Amino acid sequence: MKVFIVLxxxxxxxxxxxxxxxxxxxxxxxxxxxxxxxxxxxxxALYHSASWCGPCRRFTPNLINAYNALLxxxxxxxxxxxxxxxxxxxxxxxxxxxxxxxxxxxxxxxxNELFKLTNQRYIPAVTIVDPNFRVINDxxxxxxxxxxxxxxxxxx
Numbered sequence: 001m002k003v004f005i006v007l008x009x010x011x012x013x014x015x016x017x018x019x020x021x022x023x024x025x026x027x028x029x030x031x032x033x034x035x036x037x038x039x040x041x042x043x044x045a046l047y048h049s050a051s052w053c054g055p056c057r058r059f060t061p062n063l064i065n066a067y068n069a070l071l072x073x074x075x076x077x078x079x080x081x082x083x084x085x086x087x088x089x090x091x092x093x094x095x096x097x098x099x100x101x102x103x104x105x106x107x108x109x110x111x112n113e114l115f116k117l118t119n120q121r122y123i124p125a126v127t128i129v130d131p132n133f134r135v136i137n138d139x140x141x142x143x144x145x146x147x148x149x150x151x152x153x154x155x156x
Contacts, residue, residue, distance in 0.1 A: 014117065019133040021114050022046075026078060026099035034099055041131050042074045043153045045140065048115055049124040050082040051092035056124040060095065062145055063126070067097060069149035074131070080106040080114060082123050128154050 019036075022044070026034045047063060049056035067077050077098035083089035086103040093100055105111055118127040119138045126140040130153070137143065137156040144154060 014135070015133045017117055018114075018129065018135070021110055021117065022078070022129075022133070024101060024105060024110065026101060028099050029094055029096065039076045042076045043131065043136075044129040045075070045077040046080060046114060046118060046127040046129060047077050047098075047124070048080045048082055048111075048120060048126075049092075050084075051088045052083065053123050059124045059141060059145065062148070064095075064097060066144055066149040066152070070152055073152070075152065080111045082107070082111075 023036045063077065079093065079096055079098060079100040081089040081103050089103045101111060118135055124141055126144060127135055128137040128140045130136050137154050140154045143151050
């Protein structure tokens with residue numbers, strides 16, 4: 001019983017930390033701004049990748065296909081750049097139909113804390129977060145590669 005209570009408290013703390021880290025402004029490729037409240041009730045895919053990463057360049061079209069197939073559903077991708085400079089990040093982002101965290105936040109403390117909190121080690125990495133800010137799959141990349149949009153919301 002004590003172990004369950006501790007695990008439940010850790011999950012609540014992680015959910016609160018995750019929500020806090022995600023509470024920022026995002027932009028789409030046209031420059032339109034969004035806040036976390038714009039994504040209320042949606043599953044979020046936190047996508048960490050970079051233009052210099054070959055596996056990222058190969059995986060991104062798979063995620064774009066899944067995203068496009070799920071348009072109008074309760075799903076949003078948030079891109080978190082791991083590029084080395086904003087020029088490369090901007091060029092890579094132009095190929096993406098979703099929103100992104102600012103380059104400085106993605107490469108800074110906020111992006112690094114999200115990477116750690118969601119148990120990531122390598123890119124490309126996709127974490128699925130439910131509408132209550134609970135991580136339901138911290139290794140969703142392989143599920144998306146395997147099942148595309150059919151597996152939504154890719155529960156672990």
